[in-house]
Amino acid sequence: MNIYQHFRPEEREYIDQVLDWKENVELHYTSRLTDFLDPREQHILKTIVGENGDIKYSLFGGTNDGERKRAFLYPDYLTPNEDDFQISLFEIHYPKKFVTIEHRQVLGTLMSLGVKRGKFGDILINDDQIQFFTAQEISDYIKNNIEAIGRAGIKLVEKPLNYALAPKELWGEMDVTVSSLRLDTVISSVFHVSRQKSLTFIQQGAVKVNWTAIENPSFHCDEGDLISVRGHGRMKILQIEGKTKKEKWRIVVGRQK
Structure with a gap:
């Protein structure tokens, strides 16, 4: 095979x-x-x-x-x-009264260290509390090389894994029937926008599949894909159940609430 x-x-x-x-x-x-x-x-x-x-x-x-x-x-x-699994958890301490730190700033700072994305796990944000996971083998390097995020001076504090914030994102599961597994079709059906609108999102670079910008509307979506549309949130394809008698695809998706 x-x-x-x-x-x-x-x-x-x-x-x-x-x-x-x-x-x-x-x-x-x-x-x-x-x-x-x-x-x-x-x-x-x-x-x-x-x-x-x-x-x-x-x-x-x-x-x-x-x-x-x-x-x-x-x-x-x-x-x-x-x-x-050799995972370390860091909490970011920063002057919360004076600055706001966003997810993209944390990721940008981590990536600026020249370490590949695979060494970092989820970034957890709950109001003004921020944490992130890293591979244990780079934890000392992280501690020694991050002193600021944006213009904010910060301190990294390593925490046991059981201190991790509960994920704030809620995913609502839903069944969807689509005429094809093309990216523009899936976006149109899940986010309830017209096919033309979904095409525009893709062409303008507003769509990412698994953290990679995709500008091809005929891109074939598959199980496990995480799709984000700027301004509209994210969704996961949890399961592709097969075709209906009318040759449409039945899929189960998680939609970020």
């Missing part, structure tokens, strides 16, 4: 990586920990590793409800625990 035919051409490199992880665990009877994966990458890994083989996987991002998660691949005789 050609595994690649089930995924997008641009995902081939990542698929090869997952296959390599799986093979190493099988050959050496040892575990493998990945960087933080986005929902689509998690879906691909689940599909390739499967549920019934000798190799198992667990996903954890610092909280069970996290969006970005590290994967732990292991032989079936092992039982993983939270420590195996």
Whole structure:
């Protein structure tokens, strides 16, 4: 079976990586920990590793409800625990009375360190309280290199994982029927806008799929995709249930409230 035919051409490199992880665990009877994966990458890994083989996987991002998660691949005789995921939690202390810090500023500061995105997990914001997850292997580097976010001087305080903020985002699950899995069609149906409006959003660069701007309206959406439309929020494709008798697609989506 050609595994690649089930995924997008641009995902081939990542698929090869997952296959390599799986093979190493099988050959050496040892575990493998990945960087933080986005929902689509998690879906691909689940599909390739499967549920019934000798190799198992667990996903954890610092909280069970996290969006970005590290994967732990292991032989079936092992039982993983939270420590195996090697995740650090930082809280940002800053002069809250005088400045406001936004999600994009935190991410921009982290990315400016020259560390790849996969080393950072979710950024949690609840009113003026801000936290973020990182891979444990870079926690010292983070502590030693971040003293400000924007113009605000800050202090990073490492916290146990059980101090993590509860995710504030609420996702409402809904069933949707779409004529195709094209990006413009899915946006139109889920966000209740006209097809022309969804096309405009895409062409103007206002649409991201899995954190990457997509300007092709015929882009094929798939299970695990996280789609954001500037000014309209985000949605996840949780499940593609198949076609109806009228050849339309039934999908289950999570819509950010």
